[in-house]
Amino acid sequence: MDEKNLLAERFEENRTHLRAVAYRMLGSIAEAEDAVQESWFRADRTDLSSVQNLPGWLTTVVGRVCLDMLRTRKALREDLLDTHVPDPVVSRLDAPAVDPEQEVLQADAVGLALLVVLETLPPAERLAFVLHDMFAVPFDDIAPIVDRTPATTRQLASRARHKVEGSAPSPDPDQTRQREVVEAFMAAARGGDFEALVSVLDPDIVFRVDAGSDPDALSKLVRGATTVASGAITFSRHAPHARLVLINGAVGLFTAVDGRPVSVMSFTVADGRVAEINLISDPDRLPAITASLHLTD
Structure with a gap:
């Protein structure tokens, strides 16, 4: 050679x-x-x-x-x-094996909150x-x-x-506990239950939205449980389409409507509550970010 x-x-x-x-x-x-x-x-x-x-x-x-x-x-x-959220590494929660192209990123994954x-x-x-x-x-x-x-x-x-x-908040490494908290968040959002949403959020939660170039949305950063819960209620129309995924090794949400990716949402769970949420709804970035999920499956 x-x-x-x-x-x-x-x-x-x-x-x-x-x-x-x-x-x-x-x-x-x-x-x-x-x-x-x-x-x-x-x-x-x-x-x-x-x-x-x-x-x-x-x-x-x-x-x-x-x-x-x-x-x-x-x-x-x-x-x-505009608020910017770095690219997340997204994979199926129930996947039998990690995509080889993303394996090194998912193993020993660095949380999205740390990347921010x-x-x-x-x-x-x-x-x-x-x-x-x-x-x-x-x-x-x-x-x-x-x-x-x-x-x-x-x-x-x-x-x-x-x-x-x-x-950067210190995340709970237990995926089972992460899933319980994220599922509680999903249930409250789907039901439009404001009080339940507030109860699952840390009082000092930070919520970032990166909408990119989407003219119908706004990139923003908001703080506080009541403010975040009020905003999360507005996402309830898409909540039935959300499904659990892994985002940088932690449990998060991916939403698609009629095969079109709408958002990915990462959660930092600490002490049994959501301490940080990073949401990407940028239509220019979502197709590449979520390609590994194979929407046609």
Whole structure:
């Protein structure tokens, strides 16, 4: 086997890991794929004869690609005020096996609420936190990517960690308990029972709606159980069409009407109540996000 084919084979061995890194960095499945592909182009153009740890080298390369993409995205989004929810990884709750293309994202899944917090971090902080805290990349290897010293890079990760710990609710890992709470939410929404809805929501709940370019909907962020319950009642007309799915490894809801995806809704369940809801109803993004559900089945 020649060197080019050997590199291609070893790159494929690391592709799922690189995709997981890029997804956590970018919060976009499509952009993560683009970042991995760009990493391959860079690897293919580089003399790797002196590289002793190829997986580690590839991880730093995809990190650098993602950092460039985040900086470009930040410049493009500066004037946008709409609420944005990252791409979720959606799969059937009753699926016998996870889609191989999404297996690494669903295993050891990072919750959507955490991805939302990562979206608020400056690009360099996000890179330092993701590579070090999630993938154990040494600060000495991260520092050249962000053009900082290892000590300063450690501070970047520390600041990011502080923001994450102070913003993302700690979810209940028990899927059975998650399901009970989400089903209680569904029942209350279907019945238009305001009091039941309030009782299943944390008093300080955060509810994000990402409607994208939909002219008939509005992206927004609301807080508080009574306010969220009032808004959730308005979704009751679609509640009969909702079904349980897994969203980034946690129980959530997917709604489709006549084979057309209407929304995906992720729940962060903590202490027996819903602490956070992230809803995507963007008609431009939903088909790709929900493709793995096979609506024609």
